[in-house]
Amino acid sequence: MSIYLLCLIIFSLGIYCVVRKRNVIKIIIGVIILEYAVNLFFVLVAYRVNGRAPIFSAEQEVLNMVDPLPHALVLTAIVIGLATTALLVGIAMRLYEKYRTFDITKIRELKG
Amino acid sequence: MMPAENIIPLFVAVALAGAFIVALAGGKVRWAPDALGNLFTLALTVLSVVSVLAVRQYGVLVYSVGAWKPPVGIAMVLDGLTSFMLVTVNLMAFIITVFSVNYMEKYTSKWKFYCLFLLMVAGMNGVIISGDMFNLFVFLEIASVASYALVAFGTERQELEAAFKYAVMGTVGSLFTLLGIVFLYSYTSTLNMADMAQVLIQKGGKDITLMVSVLFIMGFGLKAALVPFHAWLPDAHPSAPAPISAMLSGVLIKSLGIYALCRVFYNVIGIDQAVSSVLLFLGALSMVVGVFLAIGQWDFKRLLAYHSISQIGYVVLGIGLGTPLGILGGLFHLFNHSVFKSLLFLNSGAVEYSTGTRDLKEMGGLASKMPLTGTTSLIASMSIAGIPPFNGFWSKLIIIIAAVQAGRYGYAFWAVVASVLTLASFMKVMKYAFLDRLKEKWNAVKEVPVFMKLSMSALALICILGGVLLVGALNDAFLERATDVLLEGTKYAAIVFKGIG
Numbered sequence: 001m002s003i004y005l006l007c008l009i010i011f012s013l014g015i016y017c018v019v020r021k022r023n024v025i026k027i028i029i030g031v032i033i034l035e036y037a038v039n040l041f042f043v044l045v046a047y048r049v050n051g052r053a054p055i056f057s058a059e060q061e062v063l064n065m066v067d068p069l070p071h072a073l074v075l076t077a078i079v080i081g082l083a084t085t086a087l088l089v090g091i092a093m094r095l096y097e098k099y100r101t102f103d104i105t106k107i108r109e110l111k112g
Numbered sequence: 113m114m115p116a117e118n119i120i121p122l123f124v125a126v127a128l129a130g131a132f133i134v135a136l137a138g139g140k141v142r143w144a145p146d147a148l149g150n151l152f153t154l155a156l157t158v159l160s161v162v163s164v165l166a167v168r169q170y171g172v173l174v175y176s177v178g179a180w181k182p183p184v185g186i187a188m189v190l191d192g193l194t195s196f197m198l199v200t201v202n203l204m205a206f207i208i209t210v211f212s213v214n215y216m217e218k219y220t221s222k223w224k225f226y227c228l229f230l231l232m233v234a235g236m237n238g239v240i241i242s243g244d245m246f247n248l249f250v251f252l253e254i255a256s257v258a259s260y261a262l263v264a265f266g267t268e269r270q271e272l273e274a275a276f277k278y279a280v281m282g283t284v285g286s287l288f289t290l291l292g293i294v295f296l297y298s299y300t301s302t303l304n305m306a307d308m309a310q311v312l313i314q315k316g317g318k319d320i321t322l323m324v325s326v327l328f329i330m331g332f333g334l335k336a337a338l339v340p341f342h343a344w345l346p347d348a349h350p351s352a353p354a355p356i357s358a359m360l361s362g363v364l365i366k367s368l369g370i371y372a373l374c375r376v377f378y379n380v381i382g383i384d385q386a387v388s389s390v391l392l393f394l395g396a397l398s399m400v401v402g403v404f405l406a407i408g409q410w411d412f413k414r415l416l417a418y419h420s421i422s423q424i425g426y427v428v429l430g431i432g433l434g435t436p437l438g439i440l441g442g443l444f445h446l447f448n449h450s451v452f453k454s455l456l457f458l459n460s461g462a463v464e465y466s467t468g469t470r471d472l473k474e475m476g477g478l479a480s481k482m483p484l485t486g487t488t489s490l491i492a493s494m495s496i497a498g499i500p501p502f503n504g505f506w507s508k509l510i511i512i513i514a515a516v517q518a519g520r521y522g523y524a525f526w527a528v529v530a531s532v533l534t535l536a537s538f539m540k541v542m543k544y545a546f547l548d549r550l551k552e553k554w555n556a557v558k559e560v561p562v563f564m565k566l567s568m569s570a571l572a573l574i575c576i577l578g579g580v581l582l583v584g585a586l587n588d589a590f591l592e593r594a595t596d597v598l599l600e601g602t603k604y605a606a607i608v609f610k611g612i613g
Binding site for chain 2: 011015018024027028031034035038041042045067069070073076077080083084087088091092094095098099107108109110
């Protein structure tokens with residue numbers, strides 16, 4: 001139960017940050033927090049109390065093991081997050097060159 | 113002979129290889145990006161037609177990546193719906209790359225455009241053929257990241273603003289999808305769609321599917337620009353270069369949004385009354401709100417973007433009805449919309465290419481100077497407004513009949529209202545842009561170059577002949593099979609496992 005609460009809190013923080021902040025860089029940080037909340041949740045879902053690494057050996061029988069699949073998947077998710085973040089930061093740099101500000105209330109030419 | 117399922121991974125592999133080769137050769141030889149880009153999209157179109165024939169002959173095909181059998185390994189599935197979507201995406205991609213040969217001349221680095229374009233096509237094809245939830249997310253992100261970059265392609269003030277907005281909203285939407293996938297994984301301990309459907313039937317689990325449904329409607333609904341989640345679309349689509357607007361409105365919102373939504377709800381989670389009414393409501397809302405917002409627009413491309421929201425509403429309404437006729441109408445409208453909306457965006461691109469403006473008030477009488485653009489855009493306008501015998505009429509008719517048959521008179525009424533308003537707003541476009549009196553400053557305007565003409569005429573031809581898809585063998589091979597996949601619901605699992613072989 002606690003992992004759900006923990007991830008929910010981080011996720012909500014990220015959403016708050018994306019929705020409420022006026023600064024482009026802060027919005028990007030909000031997106032990163034969101035990504036990390038989901039990744040953390042993915043890893044914690046796989047965790048088992050007192051579990052061990054899922055490596056089979058001849059001598060001992062492994063009864064309680066940690067689910068290895070999400071770890072592999074989270075790596076992919078992190079790489080995707082990196083690509084998105086890099087693109088967002090790139091766009092933010094170009095935005096600053098054109099508008100000379102990071103304030104999104106001043107970057108508003110598209111309306112209607 | 114090569115087993116038939118080996119065709120499946122080619123849809124991703126050819127597009128990815130194309131992106132790589134274009135990037136490798138593109139900067140050095142001047143004609144290479146055009147030639148290679150068109151060659152690869154043509155190859156993909158041919159492959160997608162072959163895939164329709166393969167499904168017709170062999171039934172459902174499953175490719176196991178790395179020879180790991182599906183419940184464990186990654187599966188790629190080719191069935192009726194998949195081949196239907198593949199034809200839609202790749203045909204549009206090919207016609208649009210033909211258009212870009214001339215249109216993209218004004219941008220400096222054409223090879224970057226084709227590289228990103230092919231990456232986006234690879235992502236969309238991947239979403240469509242994937243039989244694995246996590247892979248669906250990965251391909252969805254490939255296509256999305258490429259599209260964020262393409263929206264910002266001009267790197268001017270408005271393009272960057274739109275791209276930033278789109279990228280932030282798109283990323284948040286994808287994360288909702290990922291969260292939904294994590295919930296499903298933690299409950300079912302599998303990622304394979306077919307296996308997941310079976311486990312969900314065995315274990316029940318009403319609460320978890322409710323939670324996941326909400327997350328998926330938010331995630332995929334944002335990609336499909338359904339109304340409460342549509343804010344990015346009217347900025348992003350007009351700001352991109354015209355071929356990209358056509359691609360985004362024509363196929364991206366459908367393959368990432370509608371297709372993924374259908375596949376997950378119908379074949380994996382299993383659609384129930386609650387979800388179906390939510391889809392109906394969101395569809396009708398998008399339909400009406402989109403068209404009302406569109407009527408007041410004076411920017412040609414922005415008007416078209418709002419119409420995309422409205423037309424997507426029709427598709428979702430048809431699919432949400434859940435009856436065979438409704439789904440058939442929804443899928444047919446999906447195909448038709450990708451044809452006429454691509455054509456309209458290409459028309460707006462052609463006008464912008466020749467006159468340099470997107471403002472409807474500044475145009476006027478262009479049909480006399482640009483006869484082909486004028487004619488094709490008249491055809492597309494009549495098609496989107498639902499005037500017989502163009503393709504848009506048939507699909508709208510089917511959706512409205514299906515709504516009446518299902519006893520949803522209210523939704524049928526709103527569908528008719530939205531259609532009338534669409535007609536009104538396109539009469540405005542035709543009057544201000546193409547008919548009327550020619551303004552003096554446009555006396556020197558010339559018709560667009562040959563490749564742009566070629567692709568616009570091809571799309572107009574499909575608009576005129578589109579209704580043929582409803583009759584006889586073509587309907588049987590193309591639309592019926594796609595409809596059947598959605599109708600079979602969660603029995604999909606058993607069919608896929610039989611296909612593994």
